[in-house]
Amino acid sequence: MTQSSDPHLDGISSVESLLVAAGRDRRPGSPLNRPPVLASNFILGTDRAYARDDGTPTWEALEDIVGRLEAGRATAFSSGMAGVAAVFDQLRAGSQIVLPEDCYQGVAGLAESGRQKGLWSVRRLAVDDTEAWIRACADADLLWLESPSNPLLVVADLRAICSAARKPSALLAVDNTFATALNQRPLDLGADISFQSATKYIGGHSDLLAGVVTVRRDDVHAALRHSRELHGATPGALESFLAVRGARTMALRLERAQASAMQLAQRLSAHPEVTCTRYPGLRDHPTHAVARAQLKGYGAIISFDVRRGATAADAVCSGVRLIQHATSLGAVESTIERRAKIPGQGHLPPSLLRLSVGIEHVEDLWADLDAALRRA
């Protein structure tokens, strides 16, 4: 199934232009941008009666943009996790789920909560153990990949894994939040589902929660819509409007942020107070070769270990001034956080800091980081 046709977009295939041009009402006299439509119900007589069942023009603007980025159809949800839950909702009782060892803790938590209720079994595989993933394709019902992974930034060989034979009823999903459709298009590589937390790069301003799930298969699209209708995990009108507003500048923001991230990663890896810098763009990164072949850009998240341990890492977080000591990522403002502090993340290196590089000037970011590292 493809998007509804919009002749204004004929011939445009670059993600950069689609971000700006899609999701608009072309009728003369319409606002250039879809306003937030605050409506639960509509005058009967068309195929739009009730928002939870039939959507609203504001949600659809967001879905139109995100769907076109991957030449699929997107369904928007109230948060990223609501979108993930709709994917898990497709599973029959007794299904087998395969998850990466390193992945977003909310996804691992959702899988674990269902496992404890006896809904399904869960296996975890190393992100870079391509052979194990290929073998798992033969019997898993849901393969959930995340690449680059959070927070260790390991890159999975998506091309090899997505092209392995899997059960006809199986779903292979890729959490594309870190890479975004600008750096990689999982559906092109053979995934059934591409997921993004729109809270991150799409929204881009730390002011909303939303999620989007993009697919090409009609049956999966209909099933996701049905799940949203039944569970009521619908996006807000204002959040959808803001996510569209964010999407318009996403390419510029990500370009700037990942150019700065590359410079910061290089400087961090030479810093006397840092022992290990993980950034897929660095030549000595363990999965750099796959990253180079698969990603258009290496993203704007870096994680690194502070030489003098967890206390010093905490001191870096409280010592930065321009960089915000805050969780989450993908926004205009750079954020830093010690991940092992998060409940359930105790397996991570204790002094690991995850830095989401924003759009501030790279020299200001470096001065801030370097000073905080030296003071720590």
Ligand SMILES: *Cc1c(COP(=O)(O)O)cnc(C)c1O
């Ligand atoms: C934030 C995030 C999610 C969950 O999205 P929410 O919008 O917070 O519900 C899922 N996966 C990754 C990689 C994320 O960073």
